[in-house]
Amino acid sequence: MASSEFPQLKCELGVLSKSDGSAALAEGESVMLASVCGPIEVKLQKLLTDKTSVECCYRSKAAEGIQDRFRETILKNICETALMASLHPRSSILVNLQEMQNGGQLLSCAVNAACLACLNAGVDMKFTFAAVSCFLNKFEEFSFVPPINENEVKALFVLVFNSTTGSIIASHTEGSFTTEQFQHGLKLCREQSQFVFKFFKESVINFDKDIE
Amino acid sequence: MTNSITVVDYFLPGEEITDIKSKERQTIIGPGLQRDKNKPNSLVVTQAGRLHFRAPNTYWIENRKTRYVPKRGDLVVGIITKKSGDVLKVDIGSAELANLSTLAFEGATKKMKPEVEIGDIVYAKLLNAYKDMEPELVCVDQYYKAGPLGVLTNDGFLINVNLKLVYFLLNVSNPLLGTLTKKFPYEIVIGLNGKVWMKANKAKDILTMCRVFEASENHSEKSISDTCRGQK
Numbered sequence: 001m002a003s004s005e006f007p008q009l010k011c012e013l014g015v016l017s018k019s020d021g022s023a024a025l026a027e028g029e030s031v032m033l034a035s036v037c038g039p040i041e042v043k044l045q046k047l048l049t050d051k052t053s054v055e056c057c058y059r060s061k062a063a064e065g066i067q068d069r070f071r072e073t074i075l076k077n078i079c080e081t082a083l084m085a086s087l088h089p090r091s092s093i094l095v096n097l098q099e100m101q102n103g104g105q106l107l108s109c110a111v112n113a114a115c116l117a118c119l120n121a122g123v124d125m126k127f128t129f130a131a132v133s134c135f136l137n138k139f140e141e142f143s144f145v146p147p148i149n150e151n152e153v154k155a156l157f158v159l160v161f162n163s164t165t166g167s168i169i170a171s172h173t174e175g176s177f178t179t180e181q182f183q184h185g186l187k188l189c190r191e192q193s194q195f196v197f198k199f200f201k202e203s204v205i206n207f208d209k210d211i212e
Numbered sequence: 213m214t215n216s217i218t219v220v221d222y223f224l225p226g227e228e229i230t231d232i233k234s235k236e237r238q239t240i241i242g243p244g245l246q247r248d249k250n251k252p253n254s255l256v257v258t259q260a261g262r263l264h265f266r267a268p269n270t271y272w273i274e275n276r277k278t279r280y281v282p283k284r285g286d287l288v289v290g291i292i293t294k295k296s297g298d299v300l301k302v303d304i305g306s307a308e309l310a311n312l313s314t315l316a317f318e319g320a321t322k323k324m325k326p327e328v329e330i331g332d333i334v335y336a337k338l339l340n341a342y343k344d345m346e347p348e349l350v351c352v353d354q355y356y357k358a359g360p361l362g363v364l365t366n367d368g369f370l371i372n373v374n375l376k377l378v379y380f381l382l383n384v385s386n387p388l389l390g391t392l393t394k395k396f397p398y399e400i401v402i403g404l405n406g407k408v409w410m411k412a413n414k415a416k417d418i419l420t421m422c423r424v425f426e427a428s429e430n431h432s433e434k435s436i437s438d439t440c441r442g443q444k
Binding site for chain 1: 222224225226227244246256258259260261262275276277278279281306307308309343344
């Protein structure tokens with residue numbers, strides 16, 4: 001599968017003035033706004049004596065629902081693994097995400113936006129992370145672009161990769177599929193994640209250059 | 213010394229630096245870098261930014277951070293936010309409020325306490341800044357003299373700037389502050405935590421300085437230096 005079939009990525013860094021780091025990311029038709037603050041003061045009930053407590057807040061466009069809490073948990077887990085939490089004990093890092101537009105791959109867009117915002121904030125990280133969504137339609141075809149009709153989606157894979165080792169740090173699947181199909185989707189996503197990492201580096205360097 | 217700084221390349225977190233040029237394998241690392249325990253003589257990047265190297269053996273990452281992480285010996289500007297007994301709590305922009313003892317002022321004793329109110333701005337030095345403890349400030353040097361440290365007067369103006377601009381302003385060879393001096397007289401205190409206190413005769417001059425700093429955050433050091441030279 002060629003990279004041209006992957007939804008186009010566009011991003012803008014440092015869009016918010018009050019937060020430490022922010023990023024607006026468009027992945028195809030999905031648009032997310034992420035902001036990262038930290039390390040900042042922590043509430044006593046969330047205080048951890050040996051590491052930073054990562055807090056994540058996801059806001060959808062529509063009314064709040066159980067899906068938002070679920071996405072928050074995934075994002076929180078990813079950020080906890082990627083951030084160097086032991087460097088700043090008894091503090092917290094806030095990751096806020098605002099859905100701007102839903103085009104089918106909200107979760108991967110949110111994860112990628114969170115990563116860009118963390119890079120922009122200059123928070124210490126062990127590695128960068130990139131998410132790729134892959135759709136399996138009812139004709140058993142794989143695609144990175146969501147089908148126009150939502151009923152055609154048979155399964156959805158969202159896989160998050162570590163930049164240093166290339167291993168999976170989070171996986172989320174919806175729908176029904178066989179093990180072989182999952183393995184194939186995983187292979188496609190892993191190849192694709194390299195382009196996402198490249199995009200991250202280009203965007204961060206461009207942001208730095210824009211100011212120069 | 214400043215001439216020997218070389219900018220190596222742009223790095224993202226997780227990337228490894230293996231070609232370390234430091235002599236005798238003793239590398240001093242600054243912000244944004246960690247040592248790799250398994251691989252001696254290689255470093256791991258933890259922040260996105262440009263890698264800088266200063267001969268013979270110092271490496272660090274520079275980027276546009278706004279959040280301050282306390283380091284021992286830093287001179288910072290803070291705002292008094294709480295007063296309890298002998299201890300003042302100071303907001304220095306870090307994750308926690310810093311402690312400042314009322315005895316840590318020049319000439320202060322248990323009976324002769326310094327005149328400090330909530331909301332006052334102090335210029336202080338970080339005595340210690342361990343990650344597991346609250347940072348501790350002092351307003352005296354090792355000879356118990358205040359020097360430039362202490363409470364700043366209330367007729368000044370405080371702004372926040374990003375940390376890269378702070379390092380730029382504190383660089384002795386930087387022409388920006390010198391150029392401003394030619395235009396109008398002013399006093400300035402630059403804290404390493406990104407808080408900058410200013411005082412000038414006219415409010416207009418303060419506004420000029422605010423605008424200058426705001427504009428310089430979005431320009432490269434070279435273009436600022438060139439503009440300043442054009443002013444002469």
